[in-house]
Amino acid sequence: MNSTVMKPQTFVINLERRTDRKDAFFRNNPHMQHVDIFTAVDGWSLSRPDLVAQGVIAAENRYVEPALGVLMSHLKLWQHAVTHDCPVTVLEDDVILHHRFDSLTQQLMEQQDQFDFIAWGVNTDWPIRILPGEDMPEATLLFDRQAAYPDQNNLQTQPATPTLLRLNGFSGLCAYTVTPQAARRLIENILPVGNQPASVRYLKPGLGLESHKITWSNSGLDVELNRHTDSMAFFLGFPFLATPLNDWTTSSFTRKGHYIPDNVFI
Numbered sequence: 001m002n003s004t005v006m007k008p009q010t011f012v013i014n015l016e017r018r019t020d021r022k023d024a025f026f027r028n029n030p031h032m033q034h035v036d037i038f039t040a041v042d043g044w045s046l047s048r049p050d051l052v053a054q055g056v057i058a059a060e061n062r063y064v065e066p067a068l069g070v071l072m073s074h075l076k077l078w079q080h081a082v083t084h085d086c087p088v089t090v091l092e093d094d095v096i097l098h099h100r101f102d103s104l105t106q107q108l109m110e111q112q113d114q115f116d117f118i119a120w121g122v123n124t125d126w127p128i129r130i131l132p133g134e135d136m137p138e139a140t141l142l143f144d145r146q147a148a149y150p151d152q153n154n155l156q157t158q159p160a161t162p163t164l165l166r167l168n169g170f171s172g173l174c175a176y177t178v179t180p181q182a183a184r185r186l187i188e189n190i191l192p193v194g195n196q197p198a199s200v201r202y203l204k205p206g207l208g209l210e211s212h213k214i215t216w217s218n219s220g221l222d223v224e225l226n227r228h229t230d231s232m233a234f235f236l237g238f239p240f241l242a243t244p245l246n247d248w249t250t251s252s253f254t255r256k257g258h259y260i261p262d263n264v265f266i
Contacts, residue, residue, distance in 0.1 A: 005109045008087040011038040021093040029097045043069025058194035067220045078183035087179045094245040095174040099156045116182030116232040120175040121242030129169030167236040168229050175242030198226035
């Protein structure tokens with residue numbers, strides 16, 4: 001039990017020109033009127049040579065411009081956590097949050113003796129690697145992509161008794177809390193962001209009882225974070241308290257690097 005956990009400052013990241021997404025966030029989450037808007041860094045305004053010179057990325061980094069904007073936005077919020085010595089909760093502007101998001105996340109943080117990073121939701125179209133309990137082997141969660149997703153009202157109002165599970169692998173940064181100490185370590189450890197891949201568990205066809213790890217191209221910050229889950233205390237709130245809409249038709253960039261063809265046998 002850690003009753004001394006400071007209440008995080010909560011930010012929603014939003015590009016200044018995307019007022020439609022900001023309006024949608026507050027319309028979808030009327031219980032979150034207290035959050036601060038963080039004006040996202042527009043990746044198209046960045047100079048790659050300048051980022052290399054500043055030690056943010058390495059020369060071999062291959063992030064597309066929107067991914068660079070995501071990287072810089074999160075780095076600035078991590079620096080805010082360090083400067084103000086307080087945890088921060090970071091939200092994407094298309095996320096759907098449980099109506100008790102604030103109270104349940106605070107409760108879970110106070111119940112956890114030590115943590116660096118807690119994801120309150122992740123993408124469900126990518127394998128999620130967790131440690132389900134003490135002395136138990138790693139497990140991989142796969143969601144049924146053909147199943148109908150609950151409607152928004154059910155996502156927000158369904159009874160929730162989530163727990164925290166150790167998180168080894170995930171995709172997406174729709175909602176998370178990071179401590180100032182962890183923010184400092186992440187800044188020190190990931191910069192400059194290069195081109196080193198992460199790994200993902202590939203389940204062989206059939207029942208999926210056999211698997212092996214394959215490389216995951218480092219196309220964005222979530223991939224980079226996967227390279228550090230073994231050395232830091234990453235957790236997942238489960239069941240999720242945050243659900244990303246991930247409507248790629250309204251996103252600022254197309255998704256790349258998260259697809260593995262069915263005929264991959266490495």
